[in-house]
Amino acid sequence: MIEIIDIQKRYGNQVALSIKKLEINKNELVGLVGNNGAGKTTLLSLILDLIAPTSGFVTSKSVKVSDTDAWKSYTGSFLNEGFLIPFLNPVEYLSFIGRLHGINETDVLGFLEENKLFFDINVFSEKYIRELSAGNKNKVGILASILSKPEFLILDEPFSNLDPSSQSWLKSKLKDLSKEGVTVIISSHDLKHVTEICSRILLLEEGRIVKDANTSNETLIELEKYFEI
Numbered sequence: 599m600i601e602i603i604d605i606q607k608r609y610g611n612q613v614a615l616s617i618k619k620l621e622i623n624k625n626e627l628v629g630l631v632g633n634n635g636a637g638k639t640t641l642l643s644l645i646l647d648l649i650a651p652t653s654g655f656v657t658s659k660s661v662k663v664s665d666t667d668a669w670k671s672y673t674g675s676f677l678n679e680g681f682l683i684p685f686l687n688p689v690e691y692l693s694f695i696g697r698l699h700g701i702n703e704t705d706v707l708g709f710l711e712e713n714k715l716f717f718d719i720n721v722f723s724e725k726y727i728r729e730l731s732a733g734n735k736n737k738v739g740i741l742a743s744i745l746s747k748p749e750f751l752i753l754d755e756p757f758s759n760l761d762p763s764s765q766s767w768l769k770s771k772l773k774d775l776s777k778e779g780v781t782v783i784i785s786s787h788d789l790k791h792v793t794e795i796c797s798r799i800l801l802l803e804e805g806r807i808v809k810d811a812n813t814s815n816e817t818l819i820e821l822e823k824y825f826e827i
């Protein structure tokens with residue numbers, strides 16, 4: 599379980615995020631939505647200890663994420679291109695990530711074979727990551743985040759730049775992972791995708807959670823009303 603306790607993240611006078619208490623429970627598939635600048639990436643970055651809170655703290659399985667590396671072995675994540683290594687090709691990068699988790703190259707290649715409908719490594723074996731399109735970079739990052747079969751999976755706008763069939767593949771994958779017991783948190787601007795797959799939706803507005811509810815048949819309509827679309 600992830601707990602956010604009395605968190606504030608300020609940049610100067612601006613409050614980027616302010617959350618009194620938030621619990622993400624095992625097996626939840628949580629969708630973060632909100633306008634540009636609402637605080638979604640800030641929340642995910644705080645959970646991953648990529649930025650320090652101005653006050654408050656985050657725990658993973660009751661341990662502060664800023665105090666230990668223990669959570670890193672069971673947490674997969676991909677927030678942005680900065681997670682990738684541009685001068686490696688995709689197999690080299692995924693093998694590197696595999697080694698960090700004690701996964702050998704044969705198993706990495708087996709994993710890529712299993713997921714080739716999402717990203718066909720044979721097509722991109724000659725390319726460095728820096729030479730891939732935005733969507734294909736996103737796919738490499740997503741695959742790296744799930745390679746080690748994490749218990750927690752955190753993805754920032756995972757559907758961005760993906761073609762329609764890859765979006766569909768990813769929705770099924772996230773649903774399957776959730777069924778297998780993985781706790782998933784994703785942010786997205788695609789209301790249809792999040793309401794289709796997520797069990798719980800958090801709506802952020804100017805750094806605050808203004809809605810936190812289990813997904814129902816009405817959620818999409820409510821969100822479309824909120825976003826005036």
Ligand SMILES: Nc1ncnc2c1ncn2[C@@H]1O[C@H](COP(=O)(O)OP(=O)(O)OP(=O)(O)O)[C@@H](O)[C@H]1O
Nearest residue numbers: 609612613614632633634635636637638639640641
């Ligand atoms: N390094 C920084 N310095 C100053 N302000 C920042 C910094 N990082 C984020 N912010 C501010 O914090 C607020 C929240 O940003 P954040 O990136 O979390 O929003 P978001 O909901 O992920 O937006 P988007 O949908 O555009 O990705 C914004 O007002 C942003 O300008």
